[in-house]
Amino acid sequence: MDPSRPGTIRVLIADDEAVLRAAMIDLVTSDDALELVGAAKDADEAIAMAEATGPDVALVDVRMPGGGGLRVVQELRERSPSTRVIAHSLADDRATIVRMLRAGAVGYLVKGTSRADILDAIRGAARGQPSMSPHVMADLVHDLAVQLDREESAATSRLERVERIRRAIAGEGRSLLYQPILELGRSTLVGAEALARFEGGSDWSVPRWFAEAARVDLGVELELACAADALAGLDRLPGDAYLSVNVSHRTAGSEGLVELLDEADRIVVEITEHERVDDYDPLVQALARIRDRGARVAIDDAGAGFASLRHLLLIDPEIIKLDVSLTRGIDSDARKRALAAALTSFAEEIDKVVVAEGIETARERETLLDLGVRYGQGYLLGRPVPLQELVEGG
Numbered sequence: 223m224d225p226s227r228p229g230t231i232r233v234l235i236a237d238d239e240a241v242l243r244a245a246m247i248d249l250v251t252s253d254d255a256l257e258l259v260g261a262a263k264d265a266d267e268a269i270a271m272a273e274a275t276g277p278d279v280a281l282v283d284v285r286m287p288g289g290g291g292l293r294v295v296q297e298l299r300e301r302s303p304s305t306r307v308i309a310h311s312l313a314d315d316r317a318t319i320v321r322m323l324r325a326g327a328v329g330y331l332v333k334g335t336s337r338a339d340i341l342d343a344i345r346g347a348a349r350g351q352p353s354m355s356p357h358v359m360a361d362l363v364h365d366l367a368v369q370l371d372r373e374e375s376a377a378t379s380r381l382e383r384v385e386r387i388r389r390a391i392a393g394e395g396r397s398l399l400y401q402p403i404l405e406l407g408r409s410t411l412v413g414a415e416a417l418a419r420f421e422g423g424s425d426w427s428v429p430r431w432f433a434e435a436a437r438v439d440l441g442v443e444l445e446l447a448c449a450a451d452a453l454a455g456l457d458r459l460p461g462d463a464y465l466s467v468n469v470s471h472r473t474a475g476s477e478g479l480v481e482l483l484d485e486a487d488r489i490v491v492e493i494t495e496h497e498r499v500d501d502y503d504p505l506v507q508a509l510a511r512i513r514d515r516g517a518r519v520a521i522d523d524a525g526a527g528f529a530s531l532r533h534l535l536l537i538d539p540e541i542i543k544l545d546v547s548l549t550r551g552i553d554s555d556a557r558k559r560a561l562a563a564a565l566t567s568f569a570e571e572i573d574k575v576v577v578a579e580g581i582e583t584a585r586e587r588e589t590l591l592d593l594g595v596r597y598g599q600g601y602l603l604g605r606p607v608p609l610q611e612l613v614e615g616g
Contacts, residue, residue, distance in 0.1 A: 231348045234277040234305070235261045236268035236294060238286035246281060249337055256344065264288040273301040279347045281340075282327075284311035284318060295325040306347040310335075329353030380438060387435045391447045395421035398451055399606035402615075403466070403577060403599045406591050413464040413490065415599065416452030417606050436470070445473040450482055453489065455609045466490040468522060471499050475508035486517035490541060494522045502536045509537065523579070524548075524565060534568075542569050546580025549600070553585040559593065566594045 233250050235258065237243040243261055250258045260271035265288030272280055272294075280298065284291040291309045298305050308329040309322040319330050328347050331340060343353035390396045396418065403413040420431050435444040449467045456465045465488060473479055474493055483489060491512055499505055509519050520541035521533060534542065544562060552558040562578075569576045578590050581600030590598060607615070 229255060230257045231255060231279060231344060232257050232259045232275070232277045233344060234259055234268065234272055234275065234280040236263075236265070236271075236280065236286065236291075237283040237310075238263050239283075242283075249340060250344075253341055256341075265290060265293045268294045269297045269301065272298055272305055276302050277305050279344050280305050280307045281331075281344065282307055282309055284309050284322065291327070292321060292325055295322060295327050299326050306350070308343055308347050308353055383434055384438050384440065387431070387438065387440045387444060390420060390431070391440065391443050393447070396448070396451075397421070398448065398455070398609070400455075400609050400612045401599050401606040402604035402612060403597060404603045406578075406587055406596060406598050409603070411460060411463050412597060413466055414459060414612060415466040415468070415492070416448070416455075417468075418448040432470070436472075441470060442473045442476050442478065445469050446476065446478045446482070449473075449479065453482055456488060458609055458613055459488075460613075464488045464490050464518075466492055466520065468492045468494060470494055471505050474512065475504050480508075480511050480515065483512060483515040483517050486512075486515040489517040490520050491517050492520040492522040492541075492543065493537060493539070499533070506536060520577070539574065541575045541577055544576060544578045544595070546600075549578045549580045549586060549590070549598075550582065551586070553583070553589040559589065562590070562595070563593050570594065 233256050235243060235246045235250065237246060240263075243263065247258060247261050250256045259275040259277045260268075262268035262271050264286050267288075268280065268282060271277075280294070282291040282294045291307075291311070295307050295309070298307060306329075307327045308331060309319075309327045310331040311318065312332070312334075322330055328350070329343055329352055331343055331353065335343075346353045397420075399417045399419055400414040401417060402411055403415060404410060405412050418428060418431070420426065420428065426434065432441060432444065435441040445468075449469060452465060452467050459465060467489070469479060469491060471493055474491060479491070483491075491509075493505075493509075512519065518540040519537065520543055521537060521539045522543050523545040524534065524542045542565060544565065548558055548562055552562060566576050568574075575597065576595050578595050578598040579600065581587050581590065581598045581602045583602060586600075587598065587602060604612075604615075
């Protein structure tokens with residue numbers, strides 16, 4: 223405030239419309255408690271005047287040349303930090319209001335606000351009080367209430383998901399099925415893939431269980447719990463059959479998985495290809511430790527997902543599993559046959575094993591054999607079943 227006029231509020235006006243600017247000038251000069259220190263027609267003038275005069279309150283148009291009211295608010299935070307800015311505009315859209323308030327404006331008036339309300343807003347701003355057009359304030363309060371309800375609902379939903387997943391980690395409603403992996407030419411069992419199953423309704427599929435667990439930072443714990451259960455059944459498989467467990471690249475890099483792999487020469491760790499790997503170095507190092515324990519590494523769902531060829535080259539798996547999308551209908555799709563043939567030839571060249579997933583028809587099986595694929599799994603060869611049933615069936 224002007225020390226020569228105690229109690230006087232020094233006001234700057236900025237508006238590119240001459241008629242509105244004149245009306246504001248008339249309003250400010252009509253009140254003895256207010257002193258007009260400048261009237262700018264664009265953002266550049268407003269900033270320069272504010273820096274030169276240091277007004278107590280600046281009444282600033284939101285939309286005017288030179289960057290508008292938003293730029294004025296942002297610049298005055300450094301150039302005239304004691305100036306309190308009230309935005310005014312024909313628009314009352316919430317996004318604009320929020321941007322101005324976040325930038326540092328202490329009020330927002332819609333053009334058409336009464337003269338008395340504008341004067342009250344200027345006086346309030348000078349005292350550090352927020353100033354809003356009544357319906358603007360009502361809309362903001364409503365939006366805030368809606369946002370708080372959403373956040374509360376999201377927090378409650380997250381807590382419910384966490385609790386549901388923690389129960390599954392503890393073993394509640396969680397089970398395993400085992401799908402046989404056969405040598406296609408002789409239909410002999412060479413291994414089994416452990417597949418997690420969850421009870422509690424059909425609202426969550428198995429992939430969603432793991433996706434939701436990952437979202438709440440419980441993905442590794444859930445995968446390790448499933449892997450531990452699967453490995454506990456290894457001794458019940460025929461002595462020449464291996465056990466395959468699925469894990470994400472995050473779980474593959476965990477200490478928990480390495481600790482589970484004791485005497486792991488009959489274990490295959492399948493790394494899913496449906497989740498992007500951003501940094502391969504930690505994963506490659508983790509897989510080296512897994513191999514040191516005696517386990518082999520497989521790439522699950524090859525031919526689908528993220529960066530297939532790069533994934534293959536950097537992980538260098540002992541087993542390459544052809545994705546079901548490649549296997550299904552391969553007998554009638556030349557493109558699928560060409561890709562499967564290329565992957566099989568690649569695997570043979572570097573002494574790797576190919577396993578085809580999702581074999582459902584005899585024609586698919588015969589086509590894969592013709593392409594040089596020796597091993598496979600799928601409903602034609604055997605559905606996922608409890609371990610006891612697999613052992614008795616074998």
